[in-house]
Amino acid sequence: MEHRQLIMSPERLQVMIDLLPAVEALLPHLKTVEESWQPSDLLPDFSGEAWREDLDALRAESVDLTDEMLVVLVGNVVTEEALPSYQTALNRFGGMTDRTGTESHGWAQWSRGWTAEEKRHGDVTRAYLYLTGRVDMRSVEQTIQYLIRNGFDTRAEGDPFRGLAYVSVQEHATKTSWRQLGNVVRKTGATQLHKMCGLIAADEARHERVYRAMMKGVLDRDPGGALEALRDSLGRIVMPASRMSDGTRERIFQRFSDVGSRIGVYTLRDYADNVEGFIQELELEKIENLDGASEKRRDEICAMPARYRRQAEVLDKQRQRPIPFRWLRDRVV
Template identity: 45%
Template sequence: MAVVAHRHAVVQAIEQTVADNLDLLVPLHKAWQPSDYLPDLEAADWREQVEVFRQGARAISDELLVVLVGDMVTEEALPSYSVSLNGLVRDEEGTSPAPWARWLRGWTAEENRHGDVLNAYLRLTGRVNMRAVERTVHHLVANGFSPKCGGDPYSLLVYTSFQERATRVSHANVGMLAGRAGDTNLARICGRIASDEARHETFYTRMMEKVFEHDPDGGMLAFRSMLRGIIAMPGIRMDDGSDPDLFDHFATVAQRARVYTAHDYAAIVDHLVRVWKIAGRSVVGTAARAQDELCHLAERHHRLADRVASVVERQPRVAFSWIRDREA
């Protein structure tokens, strides 16, 4: 408990750095909104706009649709992530003017648009079973989520840094594949979401870098602790009421589609080791041993990723309720 209390004190001590980086949130008058990327249903030609929109979506494969639905479901569980991040902020009233609290509210507002725009896109395409999708969102929010940080703010910063980069990779790759297939609307939507995730990633990685400056040993131990297992994906507890292994099946499709792979995971580990200058930190004892492990971890994950890719290619396709039990 003393360690966690000390770490909370350090996180509060870097509030000026938080304040200095609030400009990573886009001012409201400049912020994009979901309607900017969707047909205008108030327009006289709204039917034509919807038909053109749906025509582009017909180019998207069932495989990519499944990945997109999984990404959307994950984004829609935003309430669970906000609850977890309040462990950093400790905003008991919900309206604190403190920099950490202002960041969390602004981050939540920006993230909220992601689920909204993807939900609207999927609904307008007419290609997915929206009730099954909605049921999955309901289950995921009700099931809750734990980043496995044990109340440790350093670990939470490691987790958010990793996850923001992972979601950026996933959305960017979906957008790239959508563009190749001919759906420019989805390509633009995913590109915009990915750019948001990139800004958010920048914030969290900067905050953790500041933690390393204040407490290099503690930061090193927290980083290694979070990577002892596999970082828990935020959608891991998704459930559609019919497939008990839904997340694993979704993750397999994402790997097969090259949207988010085990090699991407390894690359994120390598990126964070480099951006936080792990190899050059002056640490001692158990932190030094953790440092050595971290410097070799990405290489081990890349070797494992080759085996994972081979296994995934042999996995049978499975039916998804999201696409009316078609297989992907």
């Protein structure tokens, strides 16, 4: 059995405590419940007179979604729907833990508020998928159940610095993926789905801004520790839904993500841009008085975007073998 130790450095916990006022100042980035969009704003109103026309319009716009788009939409929905695993992960990062479930410190308020906003992402897109009638909903639901059972490992080992580095990159990744999926489906005329994707991407963008601001706070207080965490987190890609399974095929995540690259929803080049943007926002080049080991880590981090782009070129040359997807009743995509 694999045994890994949690990293609970007292110095890093102290940094997280020192950052509490900064987190509290960022809490207004969460929207109030009253000003938040809700899934029912974007779906047919079954209590209204026009529900039949609303439903017809939704189903009509979904007819032209290609199988590739459906696979990517399902994969994104499944990823969002494993939210219980993500809240659990957030609560495992030292100093960010909400020990009772109703604590009032800034990290606890953030983690509950963040989760509450994220909840709408899976809700609205799963309902849309269901109403289109275009996928095998039961196998989609089974995939969600499998993914939550299989779990999710950020490889942050409980370390809040690695945790913040991880979520900073992941929120950007989901933002890009929803935005680009929205752009792709708009071309087929799926305007309602396009709108949902845009609203979700806007939420992810707000979340990303907060996590990145907090990571900047960590970097200002402990540059050496931050660089170590960034090198570890950015240097290996562990996607939230990497343990996705549809019950019949292993490594379904890789297959879904291959289709996503094929239609330009999320590629390794996007990941390279993501990391590059993060490096620029953190102004890693400008940090002074680093020791030798930290200098080396900074160089490694700054070399990552170019390395990922080289890998992307290699991937471009590999032909993807289309495979059957259970979500689409075994149609080959």
